[in-house]
Amino acid sequence: MCHSADIGELPGQVKTAALVGVPKLVIFDCDGVLVQSEEITLSVLIAMLNALAQRETMLDVTRFIEHFRGRKIADCLREAEQLLNVSLDDKFEQHFRQQALEALTHSLKATEGMIEVLEGLTVPYCVASSAPRNKIEHCLRMTGLLPYFEGRIFSCYELGRWKPDPLVFLTACDTYGVDVSDAVVVEDSVTGIQAAVAAHISVIGFGPAHRHSQLAAAGAVPISDIRQLLAIFN
The missing domain is CATH 3.40.50.1000 (HAD superfamily/HAD-like)
Incomplete structure (x- = not known):
């Protein structure tokens, strides 16, 4: 074809x-x-992750928008836990999805x-x-x-x-x-x-x-x- x-x-x-x-x-x-929507939602995610991170381990927004693009959020969170040496509970993903939907409603x-x-x-x-x-x-x-x-x-x-x-x-x-x-x-x-x-x-x-x-x-x-x-x- x-x-x-x-x-x-x-x-x-x-x-x-x-x-x-x-x-x-x-x-x-x-x-x-x-x-x-990718830049909007992933910017929200990275900001939330960086709020939990030490300064020396904070994620670069531009790099990690590309790194997380198109991937399952649960997989991104598991990788972030290892990168930032933090533990994320189930409420983190729920909170992220709520904030992401709000951001999309305003900017999408x-x-x-x-x-x-x-x-x-x-x-x-x-x-x-x-x-x-x-x-x-x-x-x-x-x-x-x-x-x-x-x-x-x-x-x-x-x-x-x-x-x-x-x-x-x-x-x-x-x-x-x-x-x-x-x-x-x-x-x-x-x-x-x-x-x-x-x-x-x-x-x-x-x-x-x-x-x-x-x-x-x-x-x-x-x-x-x-x-x-x-x-x-x-």
Whole structure:
């Protein structure tokens, strides 16, 4: 289905090597793809962790936003306990999720051009995320995207396996009756890209230019503007 080619430039962007051919299903990640939530929620998490840390062990915000991006929060917390030499109880994650939802409510925005993409796609699409369903729905509701994804949401929490495990992507393909060779995943994290590669699904890596080498090394075709999808698929 997919071959390598150049697509046209968008204003202020370089020409990008991209996948061409119309897929039968587009699977979007939520955080960092549909909505710009990763920096918001992970900034909250790192601030809460640093409040418990000694000065010499405090986490660098920029570095650990990238390090934790796309990963299961429980795994991030277990790693943070070792890095900071602290013990986190169950209430910490609950408190974090409450603060993160409040921050998202005040600051969350849909990715620029996302509604244009959703209205321009001529093939089925869905969202497959490592986040809990209530967070996915909250993010989509706050940004006006929920009507586009009602009945099209797949959460790792409901499957009991998280990216980079490919199950959430395989479940989406199975639900839509689409072979993995006819699907495309759009991801912003190395963890998510690894899940798509493990599922043998072509993957597009969405992120700013300075992350393109990281996304490409993980196995994705990088793009900087979500509207490039319309040029790739149509």
